[in-house]
Amino acid sequence: MPELPEVQTIVDDLKKKIIGLQIVDVWTDAYQLIKKPSFENFKKQIKGAKIEEIERRGKNILIFLTKSYKLNTKKMILLIHQKLTGHLLCGQWQMENGKWQPIEKGPLEETVNNYIHLILFLNNGKMLALSDLRKFAKVILSSPSDIENLKEIKELGPDPLDKNFNFEEFKKLIKSEKRKIKEVLMDQSVISGIGNIYSDEILWQAKIHPLKLANQLADLEIKKLYKAMHSVLEKAIKMRGTSISDFRDPEGKPGKYAEIRAVYQREGEKCRRCGAIIKRIKIGGRSAHFCPKCQRA
DNA sequence: ATGACGTCCTGCCTGC
C-alpha cells in the first residue's frame, strides 16, 4: 500500500517522465474510481490538458493541469489517491483479448497489468495507467480551489519531512492526543503520509509499544519518535519504498525497503535487534506488528 | 465531540 515514501517515489519519477506532456484521451472500465465529475465530463475536461506540475500531499498525488481555450487558460488539478492497491504506471499498452498488454516486455509484471482500470493517453505515445486490484483508488478532477478545499486535502496534518515541522510542534501534537500512539501516527489529520507499514517501523525504531497512549509518552520518547520518523521515512525514500507484495514504481519495479523492514508483516520472525519473536495485534481494526521485548507496554 | 463500526472490492487463505 503506498504511503509517503512510495508516493514520493512515484511523484519524483513522474515529474521526470510526464511534465510538459498533453493528455489526448482517456479510457476506463471502472467508472466508480472517478468520484468527480461524471466520466463524460471528466473526459471532456481532461482531453487537451497539459501537465504542468506534480506534487505529493500526504498520500495524495496532485497533478496540476492547464487547458488553453481561444480566450483564456483554465487551471485544473487531477487528484489521485492510490489507497491500498493502486499503482500509477508509465508505459505503453495495447488491448489484446480484452486485456491491456505492455508493448515492451520489461519490468512490468503480468499481475499489475491485469488490473489497469484507467488510462490517460499522452501526446508522446506513452500512457499513464492506474492499476488497482481492489478498485479502492480515488480520482477527482476539479478546479484548484475546489481541490484545496476538499476535506481530505484541507484537513491534512503537517508533512513529517517538512523542515518547518520541528520537534516542538511534533511534541505539541503528540501531547494533545489521548489515543493510542499507533492510531495517532496513522491519522492523516494529525500527521500526513504515514500508514500501517511505517507507523509499525517507526515505533519499532523508537522502541515504543504501539498501544501506549500518546499523551502519556515521556519527552525523551517523543524525541526518539521524532527522530525515528525522519530516519525511517528518509531511508525508505532512498530505497524507493516498500514492496511486500504489491507496490511498484511507475516502471513496474518494486522498492527495496521491504528487505530491511524491522516488523511489518514479520509476525513470528525474529526481531533484528534482540531476537525476540515479532508479535501482531489488532489496533482499531488494523494489524500492528511489534517486538514485545524491545517495545515494552 | 468522540469513538466504534460499516462501506467499498477482490485475491487469497482456511476449514469443512
Place this chain on the structure above:
DNA sequence: TGCAGGCAGGACGTCA
C-alpha cells in the same frame, strides 16, 4: 478437489 466464508486494508460516512 471444491466451495463457502472470512480476512485485509485507507479513509469517508454513519450511528449511538
